[in-house]
Amino acid sequence: MRARPHHLIDIISQYGAGVQFRPHPCGHAVHLVAEQVITDPETTVEFVVDADDICEPCIHLVDGRCDDVLSQLDPPGDRKRSHSKQDYNDDLDRRLLAFLGMDEGQAMPFREYLRIIREHLEGIEAVCTHPGEDPSRRRANLMRGLAKLEA
Template identity: 65%
Template structure:
């Protein structure tokens, strides 16, 4: 069975974008968000290993250098390393969702876990500059589409 390695927040971003109905397009970064999203959304039984690290979306990205993200989030003052931002976010998600780092489960099981933890999830996973209420709405729409 194929197992995809993903940061939990990357999968939440996919569910949220799917809920918003925004198509997944190739990025100039060269990362694999669009191909991983297509694969996962097409297969609820896809096995996923959850990591706090560069994942299968990062693998072809031009910002992945020696296994770490060298991108910088300039919306923070002072600017923040995206690697550190992502690591902090994913560690908070592991705690919030009651998951162990390295946990493996199907996409369908992860969707059930997200549904169980939906109230308050947006307080953990909303990105800076993103509207938390909209994030929650898009996550719920994504769940509704995928669990219909």
């Protein structure tokens, strides 16, 4: 499985929050990837800073790049300067890999990724919280998700 590191952290946090993973109107594969890693933590994951297995069936993946935008990063009242989600994701995943002491292209079982996240919990919410999210809630959900997956 190819995965952006933050996509898996999103899944762990959503699992901790009790989210039911279902097909999304955009067609992306969050629900399938979530089911795979939750039911088989030994799944080998290659960590990428690029479109991944979640993006593959998404309507926003065009010529290998995400064409979606993050309007929540726009200055108030200015919808013209929408930020590229691809650029946002690439920057986030590079910072996350550096924070976790990992390299782009590194592969390991999902279970090992859980261990690395747990070893780097101090301050992780400052790196992985998305715009508009509450960092303390993000951290709490991530910790709940880790606990459920490690049980």
